[in-house]
Amino acid sequence: MKSSLSLGSVFGIEIGIHYSWLFVFLLVSWSLAYGFFPQQYPGWPGATYWIVGAIASLLLFVSVLIHELAHSLVAKSEGTPVRSITLFIFGGVSNITRESENPKDEFIMAFVGPMSSVVLGVVCGTLWFVSGGFSEQVQAVLVYLAAINLLLAVFNMIPAFPLDGGRVLRALLWWLTNNLRRATQIASQVGQGFAYVLIFGGLLWAFTGNILSGLWLVFIGWFLNSAAEGSYRQMVTQETLKGMHVSDMMYKDVEVVDPEATVRDLVERYILPRNIRALPVVHDSELVGIVTLSDVRDVPQEMWDATRVAEIMTPKENLHVLAPQDDVVQALEALAEQDLNQLPVVDRGNVVGLITRGHIISFLRVRQDLGVK
Numbered sequence: 611m612k613s614s615l616s617l618g619s620v621f622g623i624e625i626g627i628h629y630s631w632l633f634v635f636l637l638v639s640w641s642l643a644y645g646f647f648p649q650q651y652p653g654w655p656g657a658t659y660w661i662v663g664a665i666a667s668l669l670l671f672v673s674v675l676i677h678e679l680a681h682s683l684v685a686k687s688e689g690t691p692v693r694s695i696t697l698f699i700f701g702g703v704s705n706i707t708r709e710s711e712n713p714k715d716e717f718i719m720a721f722v723g724p725m726s727s728v729v730l731g732v733v734c735g736t737l738w739f740v741s742g743g744f745s746e747q748v749q750a751v752l753v754y755l756a757a758i759n760l761l762l763a764v765f766n767m768i769p770a771f772p773l774d775g776g777r778v779l780r781a782l783l784w785w786l787t788n789n790l791r792r793a794t795q796i797a798s799q800v801g802q803g804f805a806y807v808l809i810f811g812g813l814l815w816a817f818t819g820n821i822l823s824g825l826w827l828v829f830i831g832w833f834l835n836s837a838a839e840g841s842y843r844q845m846v847t848q849e850t851l852k853g854m855h856v857s858d859m860m861y862k863d864v865e866v867v868d869p870e871a872t873v874r875d876l877v878e879r880y881i882l883p884r885n886i887r888a889l890p891v892v893h894d895s896e897l898v899g900i901v902t903l904s905d906v907r908d909v910p911q912e913m914w915d916a917t918r919v920a921e922i923m924t925p926k927e928n929l930h931v932l933a934p935q936d937d938v939v940q941a942l943e944a945l946a947e948q949d950l951n952q953l954p955v956v957d958r959g960n961v962v963g964l965i966t967r968g969h970i971i972s973f974l975r976v977r978q979d980l981g982v983k
């Protein structure tokens with residue numbers, strides 16, 4: 611997930627915060643300082659409510675992180691690499707790089723998240739119970755954490771894919787049907803159905819006076835709906851491209867241009883006659899960058915003779931260079947991550963091809979329209 615702040619790494623997994631999480635931190639601190647704490651524990655000085663609110667809000671963050679770490683560590687122990695965990699407005703996402711190999715792994719990986727929230731809730735509740743007579747502030751934080759962790763467990767166990775409960779449901783369907791695609795399709799439809807219930811419920815609530823809470827539900831429903839749709843599409847993509855390598859799908863007949871060429875040369879000798887949108891830039895048979903139509907567009911036409919390709923290209927250092935034996939799924943992720951339409955393919959220092967997003971997408975579309983893999 612882009613635009614997130616890195617906090618370092620735990621067990622080799624990078625931890626990041628998306629900026630939207632800061633909004634949640636303020637919202638939770640504020641609602642605790644003005645609502646829950648003064649109602650349950652009246653009589654503290656005003657600033658105390660804010661400090662305790664902020665501490666509770668930070669510990670909520672730690673709770674969500676532990677929940678995500680539980681998923682990630684199980685995934686790792688099952689042999690699936692986990693790149694990062696990002697906390698954002700609706701909680702956390704573990705960036706688990708591929709689907710589980712079998713329904714049992716998927717079931718355990720999904721189930722362990724809500725279970726860790728239950729354990730946290732029970733531990734905080736027990737501490738709250740035995741800490742009677744202790745400082746009121748500590749008790750307030752403990753009772754809040756007990757409640758919120760149990761609530762997190764319940765919400766996540768709703769069988770709406772891609773929530774944890776939806777993943778558990780999918781694992782069971784997968785086990786029953788022995789068909790991951792069919793299982794994902796059903797679980798996503800249930801997820802979308804639940805999202806519509808949230809949206810209509812939220813609207814009804816908003817129109818009967820609870821505007822803010824109602825709109826919040828609509829927002830969660832809308833988010834869940836697009837997440838359900840997106841995860842299904844991603845699964846179909848991954849399955850269609852499974853086992854395909856960059857060399858199966860790259861253009862092999864690639865034109866290259868020298869970094870010292872002028873932009874006018876680039877346009878008149880390469881782009882216009884051949885109708886191409888991107889060229890690897892090569893010097894002494896080594897890749898130095900890539901130049902695209904949009905780089906050219908940024909240069910005013912009267913400057914085309916005075917500007918060299920080297921000045922406008924994206925240098926190699928800023929490119930994710932692919933190898934012919936890389937997975938196409940990885941290539942697609944690299945393209946999306948850098949928001950690029952094409953990447954060069956390099957084998958032992960030589961440019962051997964070009965892979966484009968458009969080509970991969972039309973490959974997928976043809977197969978999906980025909981209903982074949």
Ligand SMILES: [Zn+2]
Nearest residue numbers: 723724766774
């Ligand atoms: Zn979870």
